[in-house]
Amino acid sequence: xxxxxxxxxLSTMLDLPVDxxxxxxxxxxxxxxxxxxxxxxxxxFDAHDLITRFHIDIETLKSxxxxxxxxxxxFRAPYHNDFHGxxxxxxxxxxxxxxxxxxxxxxxxxxxxxxxxAIHDYEHPGLNNVYLVKTKNDLALxxxxxxxxxNHHASSVFKLLRDKRYNIWSHMNxxxxxxxxxxxxxxxxxxxxxxxASLVERTSTYFFFKETNSSTxxxxxxxxxxxxxxxxxxxxxxxxxxxxxHSAEKIMEEFxxxxxxxxxxxxxxxxxxxxxxxxxxxxxxxxxxxxxHPTFDVLSKVLQIDSLDENQKEQTKIITTPRSQYTIxxxxxxxxxLETWKQxxxxxxxxxxxxxxxxxxxxLEYLQx
Ligand code: 8BR
Ligand code: ZN
Ligand code: ZN
Numbered sequence: 001x002x003x004x005x006x007x008x009x010l011s012t013m014l015d016l017p018v019d020x021x022x023x024x025x026x027x028x029x030x031x032x033x034x035x036x037x038x039x040x041x042x043x044x045f046d047a048h049d050l051i052t053r054f055h056i057d058i059e060t061l062k063s064x065x066x067x068x069x070x071x072x073x074x075f076r077a078p079y080h081n082d083f084h085g086x087x088x089x090x091x092x093x094x095x096x097x098x099x100x101x102x103x104x105x106x107x108x109x110x111x112x113x114x115x116x117x118a119i120h121d122y123e124h125p126g127l128n129n130v131y132l133v134k135t136k137n138d139l140a141l142x143x144x145x146x147x148x149x150x151n152h153h154a155s156s157v158f159k160l161l162r163d164k165r166y167n168i169w170s171h172m173n174x175x176x177x178x179x180x181x182x183x184x185x186x187x188x189x190x191x192x193x194x195x196x197a198s199l200v201e202r203t204s205t206y207f208f209f210k211e212t213n214s215s216t217x218x219x220x221x222x223x224x225x226x227x228x229x230x231x232x233x234x235x236x237x238x239x240x241x242x243x244x245x246h247s248a249e250k251i252m253e254e255f256x257x258x259x260x261x262x263x264x265x266x267x268x269x270x271x272x273x274x275x276x277x278x279x280x281x282x283x284x285x286x287x288x289x290x291x292x293h294p295t296f297d298v299l300s301k302v303l304q305i306d307s308l309d310e311n312q313k314e315q316t317k318i319i320t321t322p323r324s325q326y327t328i329x330x331x332x333x334x335x336x337x338l339e340t341w342k343q344x345x346x347x348x349x350x351x352x353x354x355x356x357x358x359x360x361x362x363x364l365e366y367l368q369x
Contacts, residue, residue: 018039053107064166079251085120098303112187128255200294
């Protein structure tokens, strides 16, 4: 009870737009709030007692949050900006509290996971690894074409931490900091989509052995942490329809801007993403069935379905209720977005989807049990 009161005070004391109760919800929509990284980091770090445990100075944390948000906004990417960073942090927090995994991890591992989630796309230019390599961008040359963006996100945040004004982890001892840093780096690097298949494979193997013999090692918990962050990174497709459709639209726009650049600079090559010809629906269905489904399926073994709260019931309703019977929140906004989509896509499927407002084959069984 006392802890609860103390937690509620933080939100009032710092004049934050939400409290932790809101951030515990799977249906939370980050897009509705300003300066999303600051309140998400403050409230979620506090909820996991990281501020007390690592003696984090609140003023330093606030300065760090501002610097982090500046980096996320540097290139004004439609999708990979501070909202995505905050969203992935909040979703990672949700996955932690909804799963029965919390007791499996040490507090240092939880600190590394939540910190990695918050920083994982810092200074994202809105262009993907393929583009950076193809254009011989400085970043690609610096990292020898290997997980170029992910290396940059991690590396530049650790440079930020060298500055005393931003070093929120200054009270860790040398050993703690060494394992923390190493874990954060491996978590951020694992968000490279190129690792998806091997990550799901390793996680599946982990659960297979866990069922037959119960010993676990730190390698195992690292794999689990990587999968949680990867799942949070692609979770927008598993969120309620309006949240998902908004994110999908933003990421498609980002891809198409890259396509426009490719067309301008490489007139002979076919661009990776062409706004004239790309079938958005097919691409999204492919993304959901090949990436999102396998990731959440492998985690279904640890997500505690019976503890799902009202909002997850609400989400199930959104997924299972026929569109015609369900009133979609933010109707106005959604119509605006779908208008844009209608113009962007030439696909007949897309027109059907727009007219019927059907989810893109969103059928996550684990939410319905
Ligand atoms: P990052 O956020 O770390 O870049 O990882 C997510 C990646 O998944 C995107 O960069 C993109 O390549 C892919 N993706 C696709 Br395709 N559709 C997506 C969607 N609706 N939401 C999130 N990612 C998507
Ligand atoms: Zn990324
Ligand atoms: Zn991301």
